[in-house]
Amino acid sequence: MKIFCIGRNYVDHARELGNEVPDEPVVFMKPPGSLLVNGKPFYYPDFSSDIHYESELVIKICKNGRHIDPAFASRYYDKVALGIDLTARDLQKELKKKGLPWELAKAFHHSAPISKFIPISSLEEGPINFHLEKNGEVVQRGNTEQMIHSFENLIVFLSRYFTLQMNDLIFTGTPAGVGPIAVGDHFRGYLNGKPMLNCQVR
Ligand code: ZN
Numbered sequence: 001m002k003i004f005c006i007g008r009n010y011v012d013h014a015r016e017l018g019n020e021v022p023d024e025p026v027v028f029m030k031p032p033g034s035l036l037v038n039g040k041p042f043y044y045p046d047f048s049s050d051i052h053y054e055s056e057l058v059i060k061i062c063k064n065g066r067h068i069d070p071a072f073a074s075r076y077y078d079k080v081a082l083g084i085d086l087t088a089r090d091l092q093k094e095l096k097k098k099g100l101p102w103e104l105a106k107a108f109h110h111s112a113p114i115s116k117f118i119p120i121s122s123l124e125e126g127p128i129n130f131h132l133e134k135n136g137e138v139v140q141r142g143n144t145e146q147m148i149h150s151f152e153n154l155i156v157f158l159s160r161y162f163t164l165q166m167n168d169l170i171f172t173g174t175p176a177g178v179g180p181i182a183v184g185d186h187f188r189g190y191l192n193g194k195p196m197l198n199c200q201v202r
Contacts, residue, residue: 006173057082062075076155085111118196
């Protein structure tokens with residue numbers, strides 16, 4: 001199973017980090033062991049002192065494919081979840097400066113808390129909305145209409161470089177409002193207003 005992550009997929013978030021808005025998706029990966037499931041707590045690691053939350057819609061691939069035609073891309077995913085792409089911003093800044101890969105900042109153990117998946121077909125038609133609360137206060141809001149690259153475009157793009165396989169995941173990018181986490185914080189994520197994700201920082 002592969003976990004793809006997309007950077008800078010919301011204009012307002014790219015700007016808040018002072019990044020250019022790219023024409024093509026920014027892609028990186030996390031290993032399967034980065035997933036943190038069932039509402040288990042996240043233990044703040046000792047290698048960073050500036051870990052940020054980035055809440056994101058995550059889609060699950062349901063069919064193997066390469067060079068997927070845009071007309072058929074919507075058949076390649078069938079479920080959605082809410083995830084947090086935890087990012088060691090201090091390490092990422094250093095790595096970016098040196099032009100080095102981002103894995104240490106993005107792919108570490110339990111860097112991807114994630115909710116259960118629900119079938120896309122169970123959602124109302126129209127854009128998918130999500131928001132993240134930190135200690136009861138809303139810190140991020142997003143919806144699929146604000147994405148620069150749609151789910152389908154991401155599938156088409158990724159499948160030019162990788163074979164997409166059943167159960168692969170795509171973290172589809174975060175809207176504005178990212179910020180630091182601290183020991184004791186409690187995060188709750190909502191999809192179309194329904195509570196989905198629970199994560200305590202210890
Ligand atoms: Zn992200």
